Amino acid sequence: KVRAAVFASGTGSNFQAIMEADDQLCDIALLVCDKPSAAVIDKAKKFGVPTFIFNPKDFNSKADYERVLLEELRKASVSWIFLAGYMRIVGPVLLSEFPARIVNIHPSLLPDFPGLDAIGQAYEAGADTTGVTVHYIDDGIDTGPIIEQQEVPVYPDDTKEQLTDRVQQVEHKLYPQVIQRLVEANT
Numbered sequence: 241k242v243r244a245a246v247f248a249s250g251t252g253s254n255f256q257a258i259m260e261a262d263d264q265l266c267d268i269a270l271l272v273c274d275k276p277s278a279a280v281i282d283k284a285k286k287f288g289v290p291t292f293i294f295n296p297k298d299f300n301s302k303a304d305y306e307r308v309l310l311e312e313l314r315k316a317s318v319s320w321i322f323l324a325g326y327m328r329i330v331g332p333v334l335l336s337e338f339p340a341r342i343v344n345i346h347p348s349l350l351p352d353f354p355g356l357d358a359i360g361q362a363y364e365a366g367a368d369t370t371g372v373t374v375h376y377i378d379d380g381i382d383t384g385p386i387i388e389q390q391e392v393p394v395y396p397d398d399t400k401e402q403l404t405d406r407v408q409q410v411e412h413k414l415y416p417q418v419i420q421r422l423v424e425a426n427t
């Protein structure tokens with residue numbers, strides 16, 4: 241089985257969707273979290289996934305904490321990293337060690353609405369269509385080669401909450417499917 245890490249900073253609904261997918265090929269061996277109070281940590285415990293929790297403020301630089309993460313990833317024999325609401329830019333220490341092996345999910349049709357609160361950005365802009373993108377990362381904010389996109393309609397009478405639910409339901413189906421496909425194609 242391929243061993244992977246999930247990096248997350250928040251609620252962990254995508255982490256949960258990945259864990260609940262019946263994936264015969266991919267074993268989530270580690271959850272990495274940069275927010276000691278994030279709800280995703282409890283979800284990892286519930287699924288029995290080992291966690292590595294760190295606070296970036298305890299380090300002088302991104303390179304410093306990423307070297308520590310690299311050590312943990314090596315110990316866990318991880319060959320893929322799936323970002324699931326990890327709200328930090330990944331630096332050269334990890335990028336160079338996992339070329340084309342770090343994947344992100346973002347709740348918009350990139351290159352539209354990168355960065356924070358992409359669903360709110362699309363909503364405020366009055367877009368009639370938004371969506372979800374799964375992509376390899378590079379050193380930018382929500383940039384890098386796109387693997388798959390799925391459109392999500394925005395209805396005229398949507399609240400932001402309704403739109404958020406619709407986008408997240410698509411994320412929770414799409415991400416596990418893409419992960420399965422990537423791992424299958426590379427084993």
Ligand code: GAR
Nearest residue numbers: 250251252253254255325345346347
């Ligand atoms: C998800 O919607 C994910 O696409 C987004 O954060 C949310 C995390 O939710 N990621 C980004 O915006 C990356 N730029 P979750 O913690 O419930 O999975």
